[in-house]
Amino acid sequence: MTSQTIDSTGPGDKAPEAPSDPTAAGGLRGHPWFTLITVAVGVMMVALDGTIVAIANPAIQKDLGATFAQVQWITNGYFLALAVSLITAGKLGDRFGHRQTFLIGVVGFAGASGAIGLSSSIAAVVTFRVFQGLFGALLMPAALGLLRATFPAEKLNMAIGLWGMVIGASTAGGPILGGVLVEHVDWQSVFFINVPVGLLALVLGVLILKDHRAALGRSPLDEHSAPRSFDIAGIVLLSGAMFCLVWALIKAPAWGWGDGRTWAFIGGSVLLFAAFSVWETKVKEPLIPLGLFRSVPLSAGVVLMVLMAIAFMGGLFFVTFYLQNVHGMSPIDAGLHLLPLTGMMIVGSPLAGAMITKLGPRIPLAGGMAATAIAMYGMSTLETDTGSALMSLWFGLLGLGLAPVMVGATEVIVGNAPMELSGVAGGLQQAAMQIGGSLGTAVLGAVMASKVDSDLPGNWADAGLPGLTPAQLGQASEAVQVGVAPVAKGTPQPLVEKITGVAHDTFISGMSLASLVAAGVAAVAILVALLTKRGENAEAGAGVGHI
DSSP: OOOOOOOOSOTTOOOOOOOSSTTOSOSSTTOHHHHHHHHHHHHHHHHHHHHHHHHHHHHHHHHHTOOHHHHHHHHHHHHHHHHHHHHHHHHHHHHHOHHHHHHHHHHHHHHHHHHHHTOOSHHHHHHHHHHHHHHHHHHHHHHHHHHHHHSOHHHHHHHHHHHHHHHHHHHHHHHHHHHHHHHHSOTHHHHHTHHHHHHHHHHHHHHHOOOOGGGGTOOTTOTTTSOSOOOHHHHHHHHHHHHHHHHHHHHHHHHOTTOHHHHHHHHHHHHHHHHHHHHHTTOSSOSSOGGGGGOHHHHHHHHHHHHHHHHHHHHHHHHHHIIIIISOOOHHHHHHHTHHHHHHHHHHHHHHHHHHHHHOSHHHHHHHHHHHHHHHHHHTTOOTTOOHHHHHHHHHHHHHHHHHHHHHHHHHHHHTSOGGGHHHHHHHHHHHHHHHHHHHHHHHHHHHHHHHHHHHHHHHHHTTOOOOOHHHHHHHHHHHTTTOOOOOTTOOHHHHHHHHHHHHHHHHHHHHHHHHHHHHHHHHHHHHHTTOOOOTTTTOGGGGOOO
8 A cells, every 4th residue: 555644744843733721812813712602603504404494394395386205305405415525525624724614614505595595496495405515514524623723632522512512402403493483484484594693603703713724834825835636536436425325325215225226326335435445545635544544533433423323313203203293293392392302412512521521532422322222212112192201201311312422422533633634524523423314214214114014004904994905005104104194085083093093003113113223223332432532642643644
């Protein structure tokens, strides 16, 4: 293999270090805590849009006359663009400055949001959602890069804890805010709300954020101090690999896991990832220096983020259907029932940051995944008539378990990377979470579908309901997988009650099995957490550089 080095400092230069005092920067420019507030406002938009839009989808479908498949692409287009672009966007921040990429991301994201609100066709909505994902990808790794460059090591965990608190609160609070806006204003307001938030983030960013490239020996005015080539082939190979993987996960529920198209895209993803890995060992300025992954803690942090997202996103996917379609709650009520989850993430994230600073990441991360596993097991015991108190117990425990993992795994990934690669590390962290979420939804969705397909015919027959043709059974199964009773118009009330009972019981059996699988994934993640450690040598940029 070709010898490569990650270290971008010149001979005799010292590796860059984070400031030793969080108040060392004079005035507003570069002040760590004001920097945290600024990036938190920006990432809030991106995190909020991951869940708030789901509440608006039915209204968009009705207003624009869209098909169900078209509405699905409002979400899929956003996540696909986000997942494919994150690592490349992080590299752009490392090269051109995280301040610049953050500001561009904020302006683009807010602009795309406003354009969606003004759109009169579903094609325009989907197109601008893709742009939202692309600009969101610029914004998220840049935020982590700015925190890494601004905060000293002893304060970084606390900063990431507060950053994680904002993301957790925004993600979990999206359905509540979305329900209020759609119910009392219109679906366009879900997107228009990003415009003033983006404007605030822009003003704060211009006044507060500092370009740290000079501290890395890369002046924006000195073309010789920055990389003189860019890994275009690496970008194409990695983007193609990520696209094929995420596309397969998105389409697998419709195509089926045994379908040749699903495995063709998965196989294509594997080949492209392999080609990317070979290319990165030979190119002068690699997109991702593979020496990064010689750091066991960093690699463990990436794997841990994937496993956490599988358990969390996949398990939570069915909870929304459980609350709305089985318990009959409105979107606002369902969001309010998830407040214990939100609240514990808000409270737990900064506490987890303080605990990780004191104890290191291993114990808090392992404990967090253990709590997550117990919470997912508890959610597997939910029934059609489970009360709010018991639900709140499991939701709250899940939030308490997720908080240290969100904070700790992020710090392990970003903190164990050299300062000059903090954007790439931030992109890895976010990409791992997006892939894990897509994997969780797809794999646990397949578990749910398999269980429902297996149990529904017997449950239907045991209830003495009229027989169904294979086509009718397939349609009924699709409805039951999201907790909906397949009741035709004009069905007598006694029959409606029987069908509803069968549908909900069958859905519960599928959700229980999916939750148990999620609990198993979380249990495996406990072992991975034991491989992590704090990024104590992260500033030694050359330490991971040789392949």
